Amino acid sequence: MSSPLAPNQTPGLVCAHHHLYSALARGMPAPPRTPTGFAEILELVWWRLDVALDDYTIEWSAKLGALEALERGCTAIVDHHESPTAIDGSLSIIADACAEVGVRVNCAYGITDRHGPAGAAAGLAENDRFLREGGSGMVGLHAAFTCTDDTIAAAAELARTHDVGVHVHVAEGEADTWERLRGHTASNWWLVHGVHLPDDHGLEGTIVHNPRSNMNNAVGYARPTRFTNPIGLGTDGIGADMLDEFRVAFVRAREHDVETDPDTVWSWLETGWELFPAARADIVSWGYSPMDPWRLAYSPGVSPTSIEVDGSVVFANGAPTRVDADEIRTKAAEAATALFKKLEG
Numbered sequence: 001m002s003s004p005l006a007p008n009q010t011p012g013l014v015c016a017h018h019h020l021y022s023a024l025a026r027g028m029p030a031p032p033r034t035p036t037g038f039a040e041i042l043e044l045v046w047w048r049l050d051v052a053l054d055d056y057t058i059e060w061s062a063k064l065g066a067l068e069a070l071e072r073g074c075t076a077i078v079d080h081h082e083s084p085t086a087i088d089g090s091l092s093i094i095a096d097a098c099a100e101v102g103v104r105v106n107c108a109y110g111i112t113d114r115h116g117p118a119g120a121a122a123g124l125a126e127n128d129r130f131l132r133e134g135g136s137g138m139v140g141l142h143a144a145f146t147c148t149d150d151t152i153a154a155a156a157e158l159a160r161t162h163d164v165g166v167h168v169h170v171a172e173g174e175a176d177t178w179e180r181l182r183g184h185t186a187s188n189w190w191l192v193h194g195v196h197l198p199d200d201h202g203l204e205g206t207i208v209h210n211p212r213s214n215m216n217n218a219v220g221y222a223r224p225t226r227f228t229n230p231i232g233l234g235t236d237g238i239g240a241d242m243l244d245e246f247r248v249a250f251v252r253a254r255e256h257d258v259e260t261d262p263d264t265v266w267s268w269l270e271t272g273w274e275l276f277p278a279a280r281a282d283i284v285s286w287g288y289s290p291m292d293p294w295r296l297a298y299s300p301g302v303s304p305t306s307i308e309v310d311g312s313v314v315f316a317n318g319a320p321t322r323v324d325a326d327e328i329r330t331k332a333a334e335a336a337t338a339l340f341k342k343l344e345g
Contacts, residue, residue, distance in 0.1 A: 005283065006285070006289075007289045007290035007291065008285055008286050008287075008288060008289035008290065008291060009283055009284060009285050009286065009291065010073070010284050010286065010291050011273065011279055011280045011281070011282055011283070011284070012073070012074070012075025012076055012104075012279040012280075012282030012283075012284055012307070012309065013072075013073050013074045013075065013076075013242040013243070013269065013272070013279075013284065014074065014075075014076040014077075014078070014242070014269070014272025014273060014275070014276045014279050015069060015074050015076070015077045015078060015234055015235055015240040015242055015245075015272070016078050016190070016206075016208045016232035016233055016234040016271065016272045016275065017078055017080060017167075017190070017192045017208040017210060017232070017234025017235065017236055018065065018069075018077045018078060018079050018080070018234060018235055018236075018237060018240055019079070019080055019081070019082075019236065019237030020061055020062045020065035020066070020077065020079050020081065020094060020098075020105075020237075021049070021050065021053055021057070021058060021061045021062075021065075021081060021082075021083065021237075022046075022049075022061070022065075022237035022238075023061040023062075023064040023065035023068065023237075023332065024057060024060070024061045024064070024332065024335060024336040024339055025045075025049055025237075026336075027336065027340070028045075028049065028336075028339070028340055028343060029340055029343045029344050031044035031045055031048065032044060037218075038172070038173040038175075038217050038218070038219050039173065039175060041217055047114070048343060049339075049343070050082045050083055050084060051083075051084050051085055052085075052339055052342040052343055053083035053085070053086055053339070054083075054085070054086045055086055055089070055090070055093060056335055056338065057335045057336075057338065057339045058081075058083055058086060058090055058093050058094065059093050059097050059335075060097075060328070060331050060332045060334075060335035061332065061335065062079075062093065062094045062097035062098060063097045063098075063100065063101060063323070063328050063331070063332065064328055064329065064332035065077070065239075065240065066097060066098040066100075066101040066102075066103040066105070067101050067320060067323065067325055067328050067329075068239055068240060068241075069103055069239075069240035070101060070102060070103050070307065070314065070315055070320055071303075071304070071315070071320075071325075072239070072240060072241040072242065072243065072244075072303070072304070073242070073243065073284040073286065073303075073304040073307065074103070074240040074241070074242050075102075075103055075104055075279050075282040075284070075307060075309050075314075076103070076104040076105070076106070076272065076276040076278070076279040076282075077098065077103060077104070077105045077106070077240060078105075078106045078108075078138075078167065078190065078208075078234070078272070078275060078276070079094060079105055079106065079107050079108065080108055080110055080140055080167050080169075080192070081094060081107065081108065081109055081110065081140065082109065082110040082112070082123075082140075082142065084112075084114070084115050084119055087109065087119075087122045087123060087125075087126050088122065088125075088126060088129075089126075090109065090126060091107040091108075091109055091126060091127070091129075091130040091135060091137065092130060092133075092135065094107050095107055095130075095135055095136070095137075100322065100323060101314075101320060101322060101323050101328075102309050102312070102314030102315075102320065102321070102322045102323075103309075103314075104136070104276060104278060104279060104309070105136065106136050106137050106138060106275065106276065107130060107135060107136065107137040107138075108127065108137050108138045108139060108140030108167040109123050109126045109127050109130075109140045110123065110140040110141060110142040110167075110168075110169075111123035111124050111127065111139075111140060111141050111142065111147065111151060111154075111155050112141075112142035112143075112146045112147055112151075113146060113147050113148050113151055114142070114146050120147070120148075120151045120154075123140070124151075124154055124155065124158060127139045127140060127155075127158060128158055128162075131162040131164065132162075137164065138159065138164045138165045138166060138167040138188075138190060139155050139156075139158050139159040139162070139164060139165075139166050139167070140155075140166070140167050140168070141155045141166050141167070141168040142168070142169060143168060143169040143170070143172070143176055143178075144168075144170070144176055144177045144178050144179075144180045144181050145175055145176045145177045145178075149180060152180060152181065152184060153184065155168075156184040156185075159186075159188075159189075160186075164188065165186065165187075165188030165189045165190055165205065166184075166185075166189045166190070167189075167190040167192070168181070168189070168190070168191065168192065169192045169193055170191040170192060170193055170194055170197065170203065170207075171193060171194055171195055171196040171197045171201075172192070172193035172195055172196075172214075172217075172219055173195075173196065173217075173219050174196050176196065178196075178197065178201075178203075181203060182202055182203065185203045185204040185205050186204050186205065187204050187205060188205070189203075189204060189205030189206070190205060190206055190208055190232070190275070191203055191205045191206065191207045191208065191229070192207075192208045192210065192234065192236070193207075193208070193209075193210060193214065193219075193222060193236075194207040194208075194209070194222050194224075194227065194229075195214055195219050195220045195221070195222045196219075196220065197222075197227075199226050199227070203229075204229075205229060206229060206230040206231070206232050206271060206274070206275075207222070207224065207227055207229045207230070207231055207232070208231075208232040208233065208234045209222055209224045209231055209232065209233055209234070209249060209268060210233075210234045210235060210236035211245070211248050211249045211252045212235065212236075212238050212245060212248045213235065213236030213237070213238055214236075215248075215252070216238070221252060221256060223256060224253070224268065225253070225257070225260065225264065230271050230274070231267075231268045231271060232268060232271040232272055232274075232275075233245055233246065233249060233265075233268040233269045233271070233272065242269060243296060243302055244300070246265060246266065246268075246269050246293075246296065246297070247296070247297060247300065249265050249268065250262055250265040250297045253265055261294075262293035262294045262296070262297040263293050263294070265293070265297075266293035266296075278310075281310075282307065282308060282309045282310075283307070283308040284304050284306075284307050284308075285304065285305050285306045285307070286302055286303065286304055286305065287302065287303055287304070287305050288302040305318075
């Protein structure tokens with residue numbers, strides 16, 4: 001039995017929804033025109049970026065994202081990936097990159113019909129391949145509004161076959177036809193965002209709240225406390241600083257309801273351990289004590305001093321122990337330059 005945690009320690013934090021490929025997005029060329037709403041943000045920014053990804057940029061974005069997660073005490077990432085022109089093998093590239101850094105990852109490829117039936121089939125096949133080969137993951141689905149009914153049904157069936165859940169964006173924007181997921185969901189599904197879900201939506205699964213992203217995209221506030229579903233906390237690709245995301249989630253909740261307390265929001269962070277129970281055994285020592293939600297809600301800048309994953313020290317003296325942080329940042333910058341050239345072409 002492991003020893004009780006010290007006041008300055010927590011288990012490894014979990015980012016319950018990430019897009020590791022977005023680690024290279026910072027500094028990307030401006031879109032052809034300024035997006036005026038959520039649909040245009042997808043079309044002019046993210047759907048331009050994901051189609052430009054290749055194996056090289058997938059690898060270094062994952063390594064950079066995993067490094068940045070580790071530096072903030074996050075030892076487990078639930079990743080949702082899309083690279084329409086580099087689908088085959090992409091989940092293994094991400095898993096291997098994270099393992100090299102020393103971070104756990106649960107992978108899923110976001111199946112979509114945006115690139116036709118062949119694209120949807122390739123996404124389904126990549127999820128199947130990765131899970132059959134023993135990868136830790138779920139079946140990914142982009143969102144109901146970019147998928148046919150047949151694709152949604154196929155993703156749900158594949159998830160049942162592998163005894164895993166489906167990781168899917170749900171009601172992030174008003175245009176999402178999320179109702180088409182009814183009859184398919186199960187308790188092990190990961191329902192990301194839920195901003196425009198009604199209280200009585202009828203979907204099973206954990207709703208993953210991403211407050212900073214929702215504000216950045218101006219899609220509205222999900223009001224997570226209204227749901228009976230379990231609530232998790234993710235970043236939607238804006239890094240993996242889960243203590244910072246906890247604070248953003250707290251102040252956003254307080255703005256909506258001043259009676260919201262830090263313990264409620266901290267429980268959303270703890271939900272990540274339901275999917276990643278192994279992360280509970282990881283030990284993060286912080287330069288702050290005690291690691292109490294009521295103190296942390298008002299204490300920015302808290303950083304880890306050492307991290308153990310599977311009993312091995314993976315972070316100490318301000319740096320990872322398994323990889324060279326400077327090398328990763330240099331290689332990632334080179335990969336970003338290559339990616340940006342594609343976007344400008």
